[in-house]
Amino acid sequence: xxxxxxxxxxxxxxxxxxxxxxxxxxxxxxxxxxxxxxxxxxxxxxxxxxxxxxxxxxxxxxxxxxxxxxxxxxxxxxxxxxxxxxxxxxxxxxxxxxxxxxxxxxxxxxxxxxxxxxxxxxxxxxxxxxxxxxxxxxxxxxxxxxxxxxxxxxxxxxxxxxxxxxxxxxxxxxxxxxxxxxxxxxxxxxxxxxxxxxxxxxxxxxxxxxxxxxxxxxxxxxxxxxxxxxxxxxxxxxxxxxxxxxxxxxxxxxxxxxxxxxxxxxxxxxxxxxxxxxxxxxxxxxxxxxxxxxxxxxxxxxxxxxxxxxxxxxxxxxxxxxxxxxxxxxxxxxxxxxxxx
Ligand code: SAH
Numbered sequence: 001x002x003x004x005x006x007x008x009x010x011x012x013x014x015x016x017x018x019x020x021x022x023x024x025x026x027x028x029x030x031x032x033x034x035x036x037x038x039x040x041x042x043x044x045x046x047x048x049x050x051x052x053x054x055x056x057x058x059x060x061x062x063x064x065x066x067x068x069x070x071x072x073x074x075x076x077x078x079x080x081x082x083x084x085x086x087x088x089x090x091x092x093x094x095x096x097x098x099x100x101x102x103x104x105x106x107x108x109x110x111x112x113x114x115x116x117x118x119x120x121x122x123x124x125x126x127x128x129x130x131x132x133x134x135x136x137x138x139x140x141x142x143x144x145x146x147x148x149x150x151x152x153x154x155x156x157x158x159x160x161x162x163x164x165x166x167x168x169x170x171x172x173x174x175x176x177x178x179x180x181x182x183x184x185x186x187x188x189x190x191x192x193x194x195x196x197x198x199x200x201x202x203x204x205x206x207x208x209x210x211x212x213x214x215x216x217x218x219x220x221x222x223x224x225x226x227x228x229x230x231x232x233x234x235x236x237x238x239x240x241x242x243x244x245x246x247x248x249x250x251x252x253x254x255x256x257x258x259x260x261x262x263x264x265x266x267x268x269x270x271x272x273x274x275x276x277x278x279x280x281x282x283x284x285x286x287x288x289x290x291x292x293x294x295x296x297x298x299x300x301x302x303x304x305x306x307x308x309x310x311x312x313x314x315x316x317x318x319x320x321x322x323x324x325x326x327x328x329x330x331x332x333x334x335x336x337x338x339x340x341x
Pocket of ligand 1: 065066067103104105106133134135136154155156158195196225226227228229230267302303
């Protein structure tokens with residue numbers, strides 16, 4: 001039966017649910033092979049590296065799963081200022097990486113003008129793509145940052161189930177997130193969205209809806225990442241996502257979304273020593289090495305024991321090069337823009 005589903009051109013929701021639930025060893029292998037085949041056909045063998053700078057761990061939001069939540073008073077907070085961000089951007093560029101991701105909690109201490117200035121400076125100094133991941137900001141700021149040269153915006157929808165969304169995010173509504181994503185696309189950003197897998201109360205139908213939502217939004221990048229319980233959050237005692245579940249979601253995501261970029265996330269590498277390697281073999285084509293300098297990087301504690309938190313970023317790049325090589329893949333040579341149109 002799974003062969004029949006895998007040979008279809010378009011999958012419906014029932015097909016997606018069936019694929020997400022395959023347990024038989026041979027079926028799982030078929031699923032992973034199909035995802036890898038589609039990745040090769042639509043994305044090629046290049047693995048795009050996106051150097052990430054987590055420049056502030058202050059956050060106005062109180063998401064129940066996230067270690068950066070406002071109510072977490074045990075976290076030492078930090079903000080990197082322009083000079084530090086620019087010099088880290090220079091490190092990323094010197095390491096031959098062609099995309100820089102600026103990520104933070106929802107921190108309104110940075111004005112729209114400050115972020116604009118950082119974008120303008122990075123773009124004038126380095127030939128590099130910029131992805132912003134700052135949470136929800138105003139539409140006028142998105143527009144200004146796009147004009148200043150930001151290429152992409154990563155804003156995960158986290159869950160496509162509006163009830164769960166409101167349960168996880170006390171003050172936020174799913175529809176707002178979606179409106180932001182639609183606006184971002186309309187002003188010319190390449191958009192990234194995606195979910196968390198293995199969250200409390202989440203069902204396989206919800207995960208199918210997450211994948212279908214990514215398809216509807218026509219995302220340029222989809223990030224499916226495993227939930228890892230974070231101490232000092234209300235979800236600290238919840239069960240973590242298991243590796244097989246997340247790999248299946250990534251594989252089905254690849255089969256449905258075809259040419260969207262899909263990262264093998266740091267969370268995947270954290271839950272399993274070879275998680276990122278496994279992810280790259282079931283549909284992923286992106287890795288986001290962490291360039292946040294010490295002592296900040298250990299404080300960007302979204303979840304505990306983050307992969308490579310003690311490594312030197314330069315070493316990280318060469319270690320990833322070896323890993324990508326060993327899989328018969330190559331590091332992306334261009335900026336790794338959207339593969340759509
Ligand atoms: N403030 C930005 C960036 C959020 S942090 C925003 O709102 O978009 C980046 C991602 O970390 C989130 O989108 C979420 O999917 C992920 N994350 C948060 N807590 C997590 C946890 N406990 N386990 C795994 N991933 C988590």
